Amino acid sequence: MAGPVVITLGQIDQLAPRALPVYRTAFSDEQHFLVQFGIAASALRVSHFMAQVMHESAALTRTVENLRYSTQRLVKVWPQRFLPRGPLDPASYAEDEARLANAVYGGRLGNDRPGDGYLYRGRGLLQLTGQDSYAQATATLQTAYPSAPDFVADPEAVLSARWCLGAAAAIWLAKDCNQAADDNNIVLVTTRINGGTIGLAERRRWLARTREVWRE
DSSP: OOOOOOOOHHHHHHHOTTOOHHHHHHHHHOTHHHHHTTGGGOHHHHHHHHHHHHHHTTTTTOSBOOOOOOHHHHHHHOTTTBTTTSSBOGGGTTTOHHHHHHHHHTTSTTOOSTTHHHHTOOBTTTTBOSHHHHHHHHHHHHHHOTTOOOTTTOGGGGGSTTTHHHHHHHHHHHTTHHHHHHTTOHHHHHHHHHSSOTTHHHHHHHHHHHHHHSOO
């Protein structure tokens, strides 16, 4: 039986030449998370996982969600929320990350207190978003790593070299993405990670690249 798939820093450099040091360190030192949560069990799983990671983290260059949108972009990203189709005036939210996050994420995704939308905005390799996702990642990670931080209490821990890969692997497992990857179903993987199919075309392009790197 073949051993776990290993991701080398050479492969990271090939796909993400501008990868942030924190992510390079994580892939160098913490791949045990990928083994623990079954991702490293096959090249196909690794390919799907890394395709989603590359999209969500902008090729390992993004740690926190960028919510500085122009008025024009707000209308395109959230058409049901902003004028002319929605109730909110985009001019009041443009370039204001905290106000925007609280408006679009507040009152859902487990965000039930004032300020939760911004506090639990997207972070990390798979851009955990919403208190529910932070809690889900924590619960899954702590089943195997009892000393893991509580990401709800300390959202910034998602960005640490020690835990960023663990948080991503845990949410991947919690959302049952291994089975979807086994079926080579990128639409289902994307829906489970993203909550929809935003960026699907780019995710497909990443998958084509990752499958070239990690062949069966």
